Amino acid sequence: MKKHNGGYFGKILHVDATSGASRIESIDDEFIETYIGGRGFAIKLLWDNLAKNGTVDPLGPENMLVVAAGPLTGVYLPSSGKNSFAAISPATGIYGDSSMGGGFGVELRQAGYDAVTVVGKADELSYLFIDDDCVSMVPCPELKGKGNLETEGRIRDKIGDHAVRVASIGIAGENLVRFACVTSEWSRNAGRTGIGAVMGSKNIKAIAVRGHQDLPVDSIDKVVEISEQAYKELAAHDMMGYWQKQGLMGVIDYANNMGILPTYNFRDTHWEKSKTINGKTMLAGHKIGNTACFCCPMCCGNINLVKEGKYAGTVTEGPEYETAAMLGSNLGIDDFASVLRGNHLCDDLGLDTISTGNLIGVLIEGYEKDLLTLDDLDGKPITWGDDDRVMELIDDIANCRGAGATLALGSKGVLARWPQLKPIVLHVKGLEQSAYDCRGASSMALAYGTSDIGAHHTRAWTVGKELEMGAEWDNSEKVDLVIYHQHIRSLFDMFGVCRLPWIELGFHEDFYAELY
Numbered sequence: 001m002k003k004h005n006g007g008y009f010g011k012i013l014h015v016d017a018t019s020g021a022s023r024i025e026s027i028d029d030e031f032i033e034t035y036i037g038g039r040g041f042a043i044k045l046l047w048d049n050l051a052k053n054g055t056v057d058p059l060g061p062e063n064m065l066v067v068a069a070g071p072l073t074g075v076y077l078p079s080s081g082k083n084s085f086a087a088i089s090p091a092t093g094i095y096g097d098s099s100m101g102g103g104f105g106v107e108l109r110q111a112g113y114d115a116v117t118v119v120g121k122a123d124e125l126s127y128l129f130i131d132d133d134c135v136s137m138v139p140c141p142e143l144k145g146k147g148n149l150e151t152e153g154r155i156r157d158k159i160g161d162h163a164v165r166v167a168s169i170g171i172a173g174e175n176l177v178r179f180a181c182v183t184s185e186w187s188r189n190a191g192r193t194g195i196g197a198v199m200g201s202k203n204i205k206a207i208a209v210r211g212h213q214d215l216p217v218d219s220i221d222k223v224v225e226i227s228e229q230a231y232k233e234l235a236a237h238d239m240m241g242y243w244q245k246q247g248l249m250g251v252i253d254y255a256n257n258m259g260i261l262p263t264y265n266f267r268d269t270h271w272e273k274s275k276t277i278n279g280k281t282m283l284a285g286h287k288i289g290n291t292a293c294f295c296c297p298m299c300c301g302n303i304n305l306v307k308e309g310k311y312a313g314t315v316t317e318g319p320e321y322e323t324a325a326m327l328g329s330n331l332g333i334d335d336f337a338s339v340l341r342g343n344h345l346c347d348d349l350g351l352d353t354i355s356t357g358n359l360i361g362v363l364i365e366g367y368e369k370d371l372l373t374l375d376d377l378d379g380k381p382i383t384w385g386d387d388d389r390v391m392e393l394i395d396d397i398a399n400c401r402g403a404g405a406t407l408a409l410g411s412k413g414v415l416a417r418w419p420q421l422k423p424i425v426l427h428v429k430g431l432e433q434s435a436y437d438c439r440g441a442s443s444m445a446l447a448y449g450t451s452d453i454g455a456h457h458t459r460a461w462t463v464g465k466e467l468e469m470g471a472e473w474d475n476s477e478k479v480d481l482v483i484y485h486q487h488i489r490s491l492f493d494m495f496g497v498c499r500l501p502w503i504e505l506g507f508h509e510d511f512y513a514e515l516y
């Protein structure tokens with residue numbers, strides 16, 4: 001195998017959850033150089049293993065879950081803690097993936113694998129334990145119905161090692177909610193496309209990983225030299241302090257000023273109450289600390305505490321922009337403590353906050369416009385800003401109760417039951433739209449509409465350029481930029497690094513190419 005600076009172990013671990021058997025497949029240079037890693041490996045593995053089946057039931061045992069880090073995951077360089085979770089999505093019925101930060105992917109690499117695949121279905125609720133080259137399915141019926149926070153701790157207790165990395169599903173994943181996420185380290189989520197439901201369909205509550213191997217970097221001296229320079233550049237950036245303070249919460253004001261803040265189920269694009277859920281409000285009364293993914297100096301994770309009121313004692317890592325917008329302005333919630341509570345519930349129950357906020361917004365608007373009856377809402381009315389009912393609905397979605405059971409089916413399921421809602425359900429291919437309204441940034445309509453996984457902003461985020469260029473921005477240039485983003489952003493997911501230093505701090509992509 002050729003040497004790469006990030007390096008490959010050249011091994012893919014294949015696990016059959018039904019039998020508990022596992023095997024290792026070696027990959028060659030051609031595979032590596034064509035598909036690079038992360039979601040590149042995931043797409044190739046899914047294609048090779050599933051295309052022959054024609055149609056795949058996303059929640060059937062034949063679906064394949066792929067967890068793939070990249071060649072730069074875990075290497076000593078800024079923001080290199082990313083890995084991809086992928087499968088045929090239960091939200092869309094086509095390929096889906098989602099990227100997770102933190103340290104889970106790093107540990108997977110240290111266990112000696114470039115990717116892991118899982119097919120089949122365990123007889124009883126179990127966790128997959130990858131302990132270097134010792135791989136086992138461990139029954140854990142006692143974790144049924146447990147939230148992500150408790151699950152992670154109890155698996156670590158059971159293994160007797162709190163350095164083990166755990167990626168788990170909450171109740172939503174167990175109940176096959178179509179937008180269930182996979183969660184690690186409290187709130188590092190592979191949030192989109194319902195990968196948590198795929199794990200749930202396989203009776204896999206969690207994947208625990210422990211690894212002790214050195215990464216096979218070609219030249220540690222070169223890695224250190226390039227990375228030291230990169231850390232210096234980032235540390236000197238004007239916006240670094242701002243990022244460490246607010247993280248993505250600074251985007252609330254930006255989106256509101258630009259007219260792209262989802263408000264009242266995307267009915268409005270600007271909210272006069274946006275200050276109640278912005279970064280300054282967070283800093284003034286709630287933030288108690290920062291967290292970061294592996295080796296990331298931007299440390300954009302905000303740890304928040306609700307100090308008083310009915311949600312007092314709630315601690316959550318988050319929100320970031322998407323969550324604050326979708327559980328705040330999009331639902332008319334003008335109380336930051338309620339946003340934090342909603343964020344905490346979604347993380348613990350294992351729900352994607354974007355899809356959750358999107359679909360609860362649909363329910364509120366549907367009821368307001370008499371498209372839904374009180375019976376449809378289990379006899380419980382709801383209106384904008386009704387945080388009590390929103391919290392109840394979040395729990396109902398995860399537990400598939402009442403109206404929540406319909407929302408749990410995602411946009412496609414909602415429209416199958418309530419086709420009259422079609423004008424107010426914002427989705428592409430069955431994936432609910434992220435928190436950037438297209439009317440203030442029309443290039444995002446193209447980005448969402450042509451995204452391979454549905455309406456998710458990370459495939460192409462052209463908002464900054466749209467703001468810079470204004471209404472005169474030529475349409476053909478918008479097309480070019482969307483295509484450029486769709487290409488370059490896949491590289492970050494394939495390398496296993498975060499895109500934020502690049503898109504937010506102008507960190508040059510050549511840096512990664514040099515290390516690869």
Ligand code: SF4
Nearest residue numbers: 079292293296300498
């Ligand atoms: S910028 Fe934020 S999401 Fe990206 S690696 Fe750093 S802490 Fe993680």
